[in-house]
Amino acid sequence: MTPLTREECAKLDTEDPLAGFREEFTLPEGVVYLDGNSLGALPKATPERVARVVEREWGADLVASWSTAGWWDQPRALGAKIAPLVGADTHEVVVGDSTSTNLFKTLVAALRQNPDRKVVVGESGNFPTDLYVTQGVVELVGATERRVAPGEPDLEAALATGDVAVVVLSHVDYHTGTLRDMAGVTRLAHEYGALVIWDLCHSVGALPIELGACEVDFAVGCTYKYLNGGPGAPAFTFVAERHHASARQPITGWHGHARPFEFSGEYVPAEGASHFLSGAQSLIAAAALEVSLELWSRVDLGQLRAKSLALTDLFVSLVADAGLTLVTPLAEERRGSQVSLRHPDGPAGEAVVRAMAERGVVGDFRQPDVLRFGFAPLYLRHVDVHDAAMALVEVLRSHG
Numbered sequence: 001m002t003p004l005t006r007e008e009c010a011k012l013d014t015e016d017p018l019a020g021f022r023e024e025f026t027l028p029e030g031v032v033y034l035d036g037n038s039l040g041a042l043p044k045a046t047p048e049r050v051a052r053v054v055e056r057e058w059g060a061d062l063v064a065s066w067s068t069a070g071w072w073d074q075p076r077a078l079g080a081k082i083a084p085l086v087g088a089d090t091h092e093v094v095v096g097d098s099t100s101t102n103l104f105k106t107l108v109a110a111l112r113q114n115p116d117r118k119v120v121v122g123e124s125g126n127f128p129t130d131l132y133v134t135q136g137v138v139e140l141v142g143a144t145e146r147r148v149a150p151g152e153p154d155l156e157a158a159l160a161t162g163d164v165a166v167v168v169l170s171h172v173d174y175h176t177g178t179l180r181d182m183a184g185v186t187r188l189a190h191e192y193g194a195l196v197i198w199d200l201c202h203s204v205g206a207l208p209i210e211l212g213a214c215e216v217d218f219a220v221g222c223t224y225k226y227l228n229g230g231p232g233a234p235a236f237t238f239v240a241e242r243h244h245a246s247a248r249q250p251i252t253g254w255h256g257h258a259r260p261f262e263f264s265g266e267y268v269p270a271e272g273a274s275h276f277l278s279g280a281q282s283l284i285a286a287a288a289l290e291v292s293l294e295l296w297s298r299v300d301l302g303q304l305r306a307k308s309l310a311l312t313d314l315f316v317s318l319v320a321d322a323g324l325t326l327v328t329p330l331a332e333e334r335r336g337s338q339v340s341l342r343h344p345d346g347p348a349g350e351a352v353v354r355a356m357a358e359r360g361v362v363g364d365f366r367q368p369d370v371l372r373f374g375f376a377p378l379y380l381r382h383v384d385v386h387d388a389a390m391a392l393v394e395v396l397r398s399h400g
């Protein structure tokens with residue numbers, strides 16, 4: 001692709017069907033924010049809603065708000081708002097806890113769903129919390145972890161032994177930005193009798209996801225990156241309907257009980273994904289997420305994906321001769337909404353990211369040598385991408 005001029009980028013911005021969303025976010029003056037894959041930007045409507053929950057629902061209405069303000073059902077209501085973003089039915093998604101905790105719950109549940117097998121397959125290089133939680137679960141339940149190199153060939157070899165209960169994978173890799181073939185990998189795992197848990201942290205809000213059509217078993221994901229729920233916003237859990245009747249998660253708290261207000265001494269699982277809830281959530285954090293999900297309900301995911309690909313294409317073409325190695329696959333079906341570039345001098349890449357931040361371009365560095373730039377299509381313009389790329393080229397030039 002021939003790199004576009006800034007004027008050509010400005011013209012594309014005038015034709016962008018998503019352009020209006022930028023006005024709905026608070027963005028610091030003079031900053032190009034390419035770290036929305038770590039912490040998404042703040043929707044302008046969030047502070048007022050959070051203040052209302054604090055002052056009115058909590059301050060004035062107190063305990064009545066559990067029913068009058070819908071607090072009790074908020075994990076399901078928010079789950080229903082996430083469902084269309086991930087191609088799920090409303091009763092298959094609940095919101096609460098962190099991605100790490102939800103991975104723990106779904107992994108134990110998936111192992112119990114496949115009781116004759118005791119091997120969990122993960123990939124080296126997956127986000128550390130996925131690897132750590134897997135280690136914790138296999139120790140706890142007496143299973144075995146088999147960690148393979150990323151990619152379908154190694155995964156298939158690991159599955160072919162016929163003893164794999166569950167596979168845990170990231171839909172988009174946090175480090176390289178590689179997008180996995182969710183349908184193909186899920187089918188492969190099923191062919192070998194394994195279940196699949198997908199971590200959607202780097203794909204939800206970045207591209208359309210079809211959990212139902214791909215026949216995914218379980219999925220988890222966070223809401224503070226592309227979904228703009230705020231720092232530490234509650235995560236979500238997807239449980240396919242076919243697992244509802246039998247799946248059993250291990251943190252059997254009262255919010256996952258079928259009749260919590262009977263206060264009985266015996267645990268009876270709630271129906272549907274609700275069983276995957278455990279205890280009370282922060283309703284203040286939930287209010288912030290509710291605002292951003294209302295905004296997300298107006299987003300056309302096809303337009304989002306088209307813009308994401310255009311922005312990452314643009315960035316890649318503008319920095320093609322900068323002396324960095326592209327890590328993120330260029331093939332559209334393999335690319336998330338980020339661009340990762342390897343610095344030839346490894347750790348020197350960190351100084352480049354710092355120098356860019358001094359020029360108002362915020363990206364991040366991931367050990368040992370990757371400069372990582374996330375492209376959140378709702379609030380980034382083509383001109384921002386142009387400016388960021390030029391800043392990177394200049395910084396690299398001045399760093400020799």
Ligand SMILES: Cc1ncc(COP(=O)(O)O)c(C=O)c1O
Nearest residue numbers: 098099100127129174199201222
């Ligand atoms: C792939 C992936 N999984 C999980 C997490 C985070 O999990 P938690 O919200 O529990 O900190 C992140 C980011 O921090 C991530 O990138």
Ligand SMILES: Nc1c(O)cccc1C(=O)C[C@H](N)C(=O)O
Nearest residue numbers: 037038039127174175201232366
């Ligand atoms: N979740 C984070 C946190 O709690 C503190 C600092 C950073 C994060 C991140 O989101 C890191 C991010 N998952 C990554 O892909 O690197």
